[in-house]
Amino acid sequence: MSPEQVTFGRTTLPDRQVEVLRRAVRLEWLTIGFLAVTVFLVFLVLGNSQAMKAAWIEDLLSFIPPLAFLIAIRVNRKSPTLQHPYGYHRSVGVGHLVAAVALTTMGTYLIVDSAIGLFSGEHPTIGTIELFGASIWLGWLMIGVMALTAVPPVLLGRAKIRLARELHNKVLYADADMNKADWMTAVGSMVGVTGIGLGIWWLDAAAALFIASSILRDGLKNLRAAIVDLMDARATTFDDAEPHPLAAEVDAYLASLPWVSAAGSRARDEGHVFHIEAYVVPTSDDELTLDRLEAARAGCVDLDWKVQDIVIVPVRELPEVVPVTPAADGSR
Template structure:
């Protein structure tokens, strides 16, 4: 039986999901071009509008990172990259998160300083078709335009992110779903200026900046954890991936296996599995080990590669959580 590893092909269902995600990413970029242009043309001196414009500019990073990562992950493993290029997804996630944190922190400082200095942004009149129009109406109109499409795009991307186990796509969808708050914040700031509440603009800008910073910190935590070879988790980073228990259960059900425990590394879209098994009696032959490995690779499409290692007892130095789990089972 020939060992297979390093595959870059996706099952038909995931391949269809990936093609749809790519189309949504390009659609997002096209929408952002219009949104950034529109906000820039009407933002004037409003801090809230400036924060919204910066947020729209940052929104380019996740879909672009996703598109680049998709191309890179298609490469075959090489001598220099024997595990393949699936980690491009994690790199793209970290790049997006870093940009969000950096710009979010700067914008919080900029908006906060404007509030402390009690800056009064002027919103004057603009001539449209020969008629004087209050600039605030144009700002509100543009922000209303930017509110709905990102929410629809985010809702469309979220199930695809889960199906593909793609954290860059998830970060993009999560930001899109929250973009309506940016639009509402910008509108509130402009309305506040119109009502003579000079501080409303700075408060709205601070709200938008804080939202960007929060998204960045949350995504950076998950991205850094993945790159540091943390246990395989769900696409949203909310907990351990259920596939890990399925792997251990599948190996433990083999007739020649007494105990089995694995450590699973998240490579991006796919997982790399190192499984340790304690045989019932004596060492297993090559056929049994090869079939066990194929069992894992066929268990789920995310198992990109697997190594099955027979041992006399489960090694705590490679499975550091083993002692705590064993103690918990004994106590119960």
């Protein structure tokens, strides 16, 4: 596939983003393959440990973000239609919301389930199995499996974060954030299994509570971010840490034009790209021409590949809800 054919709706991706997208897709398929092996291995050694049960369920939930990402990038390549004039970019936000709801729901369930086990005083046991003619405590296999599966997700998560920044993809970032924290789940489950082996029965339920709390925290964090984006809040960076600087760059560019006395814009996050409504106050009615508006729009699009869906509206004064960026010479 040539770079010219890779688009998000009508937004043609630059060569750099095309390569980043391909790498992200490969990483997500690699993640799915790794998770399939992990889920199978953990299921084989599950036993009666609540911590292992919570870790296994988290591994199952970990399928949701990569699948949501792969589905979303296929859907949002569709061109806008009369029914969907803004395109299908919101598929990223929908995927983000679905993943967040699943995490929140299962995290809540596991907290309740683990708390019941803890306060009811359940004493889980771990037996032995015959392996290669020898009797082996199953707990050693549990610890071994969790140790083997702890490191790869962390490495995958770190790689995905860099790609999420360049693609401005919050589903990919949510997946990366979960992967980075997977080592805590592995350590927690190993602590729980060790507690059972040492006769500290409550340590298993406590570890399960820790894992469940981690799942719920991820779910609530992503649920808030997904809802805020779908409600057309001010566009933020891929990690929701701060307002995205691109809107200010658009305002500064428009305000620098000689025929503009002030500029301001509203930017909302559509998934990968922004929909921007930019308002400009011309220095005089005579300065306002169609050619200048078209040139201004083209200049904004050239600032960043995410700014292809932008409208420029000439007004006598800026709306109250947009920040004012005066012209470069200070004229108003």
